[in-house]
Amino acid sequence: MLHSAAEIVVSDVSVVLGGRTVLADVTLKVEAGERLALLGPSGAGKTTLLRTIVGAVAPTSGRVSVDEADPFGPRREITRLRRTIGCVRQRDDLVPGLSARANILAGIAHRWSPADWVTIACGRVPRRFVPRLLDLAALHDITPLLPQRVEHLSGGERQRVALARALFGEPRLILADECTSGLDPVRAAVALRHLRASGSTVVATTHDLNVAGRCDRVVALRDGRIVYDGPPPATEEVERIYGTAGREDMVTGRWTI
């Protein structure tokens, strides 16, 4: 059974960083369960928008809410909110020195009991987490990697571990920053399929038109402003979004719409 999903409302959000407007009057509503791709040239503000939604970058003006909770509200609200969000960052933030298994389990560290801490510190997996861990490991083809320290894994392997960690707690919202960029095409397709099947709301930044084409909706940013919001766009529209100078950002391939 699919779990519940979060709704995101971004109202008139502007973000100024280092004296530069990185997001300008962004207004966006993402429905519960929607799979949204964020497209746009490098530097357009895609990562900043994700960071604003998760509460890591405060809007200079405007407001963000996730399930009506304010990511910059009272600490208790922030803590509750962050536990409902699974993140895959552009440069993964796996903890070196720990195994892939411990990193994945760390995705739900707030659910660990004192006994779980001891079990995990001893390199074992609390029994109630075993079925989900094995399922996800099989889906993302990382079963043999589970005991290995993450610093010994390749970029693509780390990315699959990071994806499994984000999905482990069945989050209501998944924020994925170029989560398929280091994956081979087959594994990228598998990752996307599982993101789609998760039942979570998904907001995924990408330069890959195949990824965008598999989402319900595409929002494109350019210079911090929304320049497209609709179904996966036709090629001419993509050219307009990127402009001729931005074409090299795109991973062109089979255009699936």
Ligand SMILES: Nc1ncnc2c1ncn2[C@@H]1O[C@H](COP(=O)(O)OP(=O)(O)OP(=O)(O)O)[C@@H](O)[C@H]1O
């Ligand atoms: N902390 C910061 N201070 C100053 N400028 C910043 C900061 N963080 C981001 N920026 C700038 O904001 C702009 C948008 O960055 P962002 O990472 O959101 O772009 P992006 O669309 O995700 O790009 P890419 O596709 O290359 O990942 C960039 O020009 C970047 O240099």
